[in-house]
Amino acid sequence: MIVVCLMGATATGKTDLAMRLSQRFEIDLISVDSAMVYRGLDIGTGKPDKAALAKAPHALVDIRDANERYSVYEFLRDAWRLVRESHARRRVPMLVGGTLLYFRAFAEGLAQLPEGDAEIRAWIEARGRKEGWAVLHDELKMRDAQAAASIAPENAARITRALEVAAITGKPISWWWQAGNQGGWLEDADVSVLEIDLQHGDRQRHWQRMSDRLRDMFHTGFVEEVEGLRASGIGLTAKSLSMRAVGYRQIWHGLESGASEARMFDAAFTATRRLAKRQRTWLKRFSSAVPFDCTDRDLDGHLSTLLERQLLGHTTT
Secondary structure, three states, rough: OOEEEEEEEEOOOOOHHHHHHHEEEEEEEHHHHHHEEEEOOOOOOOOOOOOHHHHOEEEEOEEOOOOOOHHHHHHHHHHHHHHHHHHEEEEEEEEEEEEEHHHHHHHHEEEEOOOOHHHHHHHHHHHHHHHHHHHHHHHHHOHHHHHOOOOOOHHHHHHHHHHHHHHHHHOHHHHHHHHOOOOHHHHHOOOEEEEEEEEEHHHHHHHHHHHHHHHHHHHOOHHHHHHHHHHHHHHHHOOHHHHHOHHHHHHHHHHOOOOOOHHHHHHHHHHHHHHHHHHHHHOOOOOOOEEEEEOOOOOOHHHHHHHHOOOOOOOOO
């Protein structure tokens, strides 16, 4: 059984490429994007519109309200279910997106404790310095009494880790202490995975591509989209998991502080560049991934040639 993983940094054209390929091959698309899971996060995520999704459906898009949580644990469970359903239909599942933590979990399984998230950790540490670690320990006690009982109120590192794990996965750290590992494809002898890394070789041109893409989002109503989410009445705050997504976080804070749209754009662009840098670091871990240049004029042709060799019997044209 084969699975295709189409990975890449932000603004490399993964989604559009996957939709084009789905028209040529018997492919089921599975989104690997921790922000596209949320209804109402459309412009800032680069989510395909309804017409595009009708033509090339994506699983795991619009499956949560913006005030809900979605964890890597839930993704791994959902992804394996969808992969098996696709194989049962004698089709090829293609996982496509830029949330590399999800791809890593799919490959290697979910360890008893997930890897950290630098941004979430920094946010918790900043709260600890400002509010005091005793306050955060009390918060942990309300969320996870079992963990709090084993962590001293002054132990900043362990309090941070416990709150970080809960924020990343949506489950208390005490649950992870008791849970077994969730398997990845590397542990499944029946699954063969083709990993594709969509790259942009020119750093400056990639930055320009990110800037142009973000500017288009602002022109088509990104700020208004966040304003609507703030006014939705569903209980969203700046701390909501969905509002930690790059771009949404910066616009939310900009609206709170009365910043100009230009300043919000600059903040969102800086965050996008940092995201791309983190993604490139993550992608180095996928040593078996086949690299493709997203600026290649014959990208579709070159990638289709590879897929034709790998996906015999799954071509629609």
